[in-house]
Amino acid sequence: MKNIFRTSAMFMAAAAMTLGMASCNKDDDDDAIYNEDDSAALAIIEQFVDNTVAPTYTALAAHAEQLADELAVLKEGATNAGVDQACSTFLAAREQWEKSEAFLFGAAGDFGIDPHIDSWPLDEDAFNRLMSSPDMLAALNGEDGDVVAGERLGNALLGFHGIEYILFANGQPKAADAISENEWIYVVAVAGDLRNRCYQLEVGWLGDDAPEAHIEKLDDLEMQYTVASGDYSYGENMENAGQAGSTYRTRKAALMAIVQGCIDIADEVGSSKIGAAYTGEDVTYIESPYSQTSIVDFHNNIVSIRNAYMGGVENARDESKSIHNHVKNINAALDTEVQEAIEAALAAIDAMPAPFVNHISDARNGAAMEACAALSEKLDEVVDALRNN
Numbered sequence: 587m588k589n590i591f592r593t594s595a596m597f598m599a600a601a602a603m604t605l606g607m608a609s610c611n612k613d614d615d616d617d618a619i620y621n622e623d624d625s626a627a628l629a630i631i632e633q634f635v636d637n638t639v640a641p642t643y644t645a646l647a648a649h650a651e652q653l654a655d656e657l658a659v660l661k662e663g664a665t666n667a668g669v670d671q672a673c674s675t676f677l678a679a680r681e682q683w684e685k686s687e688a689f690l691f692g693a694a695g696d697f698g699i700d701p702h703i704d705s706w707p708l709d710e711d712a713f714n715r716l717m718s719s720p721d722m723l724a725a726l727n728g729e730d731g732d733v734v735a736g737e738r739l740g741n742a743l744l745g746f747h748g749i750e751y752i753l754f755a756n757g758q759p760k761a762a763d764a765i766s767e768n769e770w771i772y773v774v775a776v777a778g779d780l781r782n783r784c785y786q787l788e789v790g791w792l793g794d795d796a797p798e799a800h801i802e803k804l805d806d807l808e809m810q811y812t813v814a815s816g817d818y819s820y821g822e823n824m825e826n827a828g829q830a831g832s833t834y835r836t837r838k839a840a841l842m843a844i845v846q847g848c849i850d851i852a853d854e855v856g857s858s859k860i861g862a863a864y865t866g867e868d869v870t871y872i873e874s875p876y877s878q879t880s881i882v883d884f885h886n887n888i889v890s891i892r893n894a895y896m897g898g899v900e901n902a903r904d905e906s907k908s909i910h911n912h913v914k915n916i917n918a919a920l921d922t923e924v925q926e927a928i929e930a931a932l933a934a935i936d937a938m939p940a941p942f943v944n945h946i947s948d949a950r951n952g953a954a955m956e957a958c959a960a961l962s963e964k965l966d967e968v969v970d971a972l973r974n975n
Contacts, residue, residue: 627837633907637898649679650784661770664762673759684886692820693790703745732778757878793819856958863946878941927961
């Protein structure tokens, strides 16, 4: 299951970030370029928050809300066209989530949202028991079924892959009459919980700039969304790096955290998402097997790195306010190598035979693993460059 791999990965990431921030803290003179008065560093951070994180989580929350609404309608009377539309909305939400995985630090990590909405494989034995439990189905069918799902089902029955299991089979949308009444009860509750967690990501980073209705929903559910239950959103926390109340002692620490997030997902895509099945470590550890969109997921994970490094999502990018631009000023050759490594990883992933679930042993998967490892190594060099300049 993903949460086993991810728990280990997040532990290592937390350790790495702690060490990185300790390096920044050991000597006030070590701030160099990234000192507290450096407006260029602040501009990079603000661009990341406002034009990488914010548009990604805003789109994710909107698609998750739409999906929950569409599934609620289908529960009352399903049609093939309606299921097809819900599948399209699901994939749109899925795209934004995968494009967010370079910044799983912050709200996603602190509130356990990542394993809550994106664990796999689905526990089919537990699912079958659930389908035979009148009491649990009645609870899920209640007005607060979304809350019941989030609190009682467990990660292996929640999130994207629970919904995917109901809506897709063999890479295609299911026929409406292939989904049972009990399955509609389940999927509507799980989609409601997914929506709530996506609101938590959005409000967690955007704070008061998030839609008021989303803030009110979280308040009604008593779901936390600020840093350490304080006054800062996660965006404010990063933008106020180096100031009292921020968990980032320096702006350099905040920039290093952004790059570390990129390293973490590059490692996960190569060693776990591709590598677990390809190496035979766990042939059941396959992301998105029912929609057969694993390779799309991997691709979008690397896009999340590109967005974080290059200064924003594609239609809101400003390379002059990016880690890419600053690294270019420190070490132009390294910046070129990072960009080439990003594109090489994307190309290697796109060259993998689809669907991944049917071709786990293909040698092209190994090439994609190597490309992700090479990207991770280059990003490690970026961390060193930021630390030492």
